[in-house]
Amino acid sequence: MPQPAERIQPWSSDPIGYEFPREGGTRIEFLHESPPHERVRHYAYNSTSRKPSVGLNPFINDLFSSYAQEWRTKAEHLSSIKKMVAISSYQQIIGLGKPAIPLILRELDERPNFWFTALREITGQWHIGEGQDFKGAREAWLAWGRGLGLI
Amino acid sequence: LGLFSAEDLENLRKYFPNLDPKNDKVTSPKTQRGNPVVYNCVAHASHDETQWWEYPSPEIGFTTFWPSYLNEGDSVESWVELFRREGGYEGPTDDSFEKGYEKIAIYANNKKATHVARQVGKNRWRSKLGFGHDIEHARLDSLNGWGEDDYGKVEVILKRKKIYGKRAQNRD
Numbered sequence: 001m002p003q004p005a006e007r008i009q010p011w012s013s014d015p016i017g018y019e020f021p022r023e024g025g026t027r028i029e030f031l032h033e034s035p036p037h038e039r040v041r042h043y044a045y046n047s048t049s050r051k052p053s054v055g056l057n058p059f060i061n062d063l064f065s066s067y068a069q070e071w072r073t074k075a076e077h078l079s080s081i082k083k084m085v086a087i088s089s090y091q092q093i094i095g096l097g098k099p100a101i102p103l104i105l106r107e108l109d110e111r112p113n114f115w116f117t118a119l120r121e122i123t124g125q126w127h128i129g130e131g132q133d134f135k136g137a138r139e140a141w142l143a144w145g146r147g148l149g150l151i
Numbered sequence: 152l153g154l155f156s157a158e159d160l161e162n163l164r165k166y167f168p169n170l171d172p173k174n175d176k177v178t179s180p181k182t183q184r185g186n187p188v189v190y191n192c193v194a195h196a197s198h199d200e201t202q203w204w205e206y207p208s209p210e211i212g213f214t215t216f217w218p219s220y221l222n223e224g225d226s227v228e229s230w231v232e233l234f235r236r237e238g239g240y241e242g243p244t245d246d247s248f249e250k251g252y253e254k255i256a257i258y259a260n261n262k263k264a265t266h267v268a269r270q271v272g273k274n275r276w277r278s279k280l281g282f283g284h285d286i287e288h289a290r291l292d293s294l295n296g297w298g299e300d301d302y303g304k305v306e307v308i309l310k311r312k313k314i315y316g317k318r319a320q321n322r323d
Contacts, residue, residue, distance in 0.1 A: 076283040077166050078300060079191045079266055081203070081211045084281075087300075112189070113282065116212025129213050133202060134189045137213035 060096060064103045067093045072113070085117040094121045105145040112138055159284065166301055169293045178277060179285035193230070195279035196255045196267040197238055204233075227306050230257050230264040234309055242309035246291055248273040254310045256291050260303025266294065 067089040075084040084090065093100060094117075101122060108115045116137055120126050128144055129137030145151040155163065155172050163170055193204035194216070205215040206224025218237065221229050234240040234255060246256065254270040268276040274289045288294065295304045 073162055074300065075281065077163065077281040079193065079281060080205055081215075082205070082208055083300065085210055114212070117210050120209075120212055126209065132213055134213050 060099050061103065063096060064093060064100055067096075068107060075114075081114050081117075084114055090118065094118050098122060102145070102150045105142065105151045108138060109142055109151060116141065163280070163283075166296050166298070167294050169290070169295055171289065171293060174289040175293055176287050177284045178287050179279075189282060190279065191281065192267050192279040193233070195277070195285065196234070196269045225263045227257055227259050227262070227264045230267065231307060231309065234267075238311060240309035240311045243307050244310045246270075246305070246308055249310065251313050252310045253313045254308055256305045256308045258294065258302040258304060259306035260297070260301055264306070266302040268294070 070089040071084075071087055071093070074087050074089065078084050093104070101119070104115050104118055104122075107113070108119075112134070116129050119141055120128070125144070128140050132140060142151065155170075155175075155177055159177070160170070160172055189203050190200045191203050191205065194200065194202060197204065199216075203215045204217060205211065206217045206221070206229075207215055217224055218233065220236070221233060223229050231240075231242075234257075238255075240255060244254065246254070248270065256268045256270070256276065257264055258266040258268070266278065268278040268288070268291065271277045271287070275287055276289075276291060276293075277285060277287050278294060279285050291305050294302050296302055
């Protein structure tokens, strides 16, 4: 007899205000049971690693993948990062807000690129990467993400 | 390396309709996982493949290289001054190949500097395209384009005497 899915709760706030379950949840909330405006907030814990499992929210995942792909295509040839981050698809990723953070971090880990602006805008952590080169800033953000269990 | 992939060519031609797959070719891979080496065309033209050259801004999120004596980084004048002082370039000159000289061509769109290519031989220019491939193109107008995010056209060409051997390495 399959067990019914348990809702992940209670929610707690981490230092950046991102909401995570206080205890490591072992069940994934059924997204289709949630009203659409809540879906972007929902996140699930992987029961063994206690890391949030990206890919469990197809709504955010699909949007992020689509925007990121469009951004790479439009930004790839530009010489200026300021111009790259002004592209609408990049701004739309920022608009996804905190649920996009693990996806951005994963992207930064797997395909290093200029995601620092989005991370700074969403998290408000403007000091991360300050005074560092690309490699150092990337490592600093990944370390920050690992510290919070986001990747 | 060498030929453009069909996907790359399709994408690049949106911005560079003059790109000629018969004469133009890829000369380096894109940024790879685990090898986050980022440099742009300005760095590439300066023989520096270790850092991104751009006027600093908090929006960027990491430290880029730009000399402090320049108080902006968008105008053609600022790029000319950059290459004059950092690289010893002089000009303006034309796009012909002159033995013993190295030339760079600065592109601009709406009076804003957008790109710089480096001459590597007769009818051979090398460009770093954003965070994408390095390419070699036979003609400077291979990269012409007039959309908002296009390179525009070559605005000025500068040259400097070529330095060979260890002195060149030290200068680069």
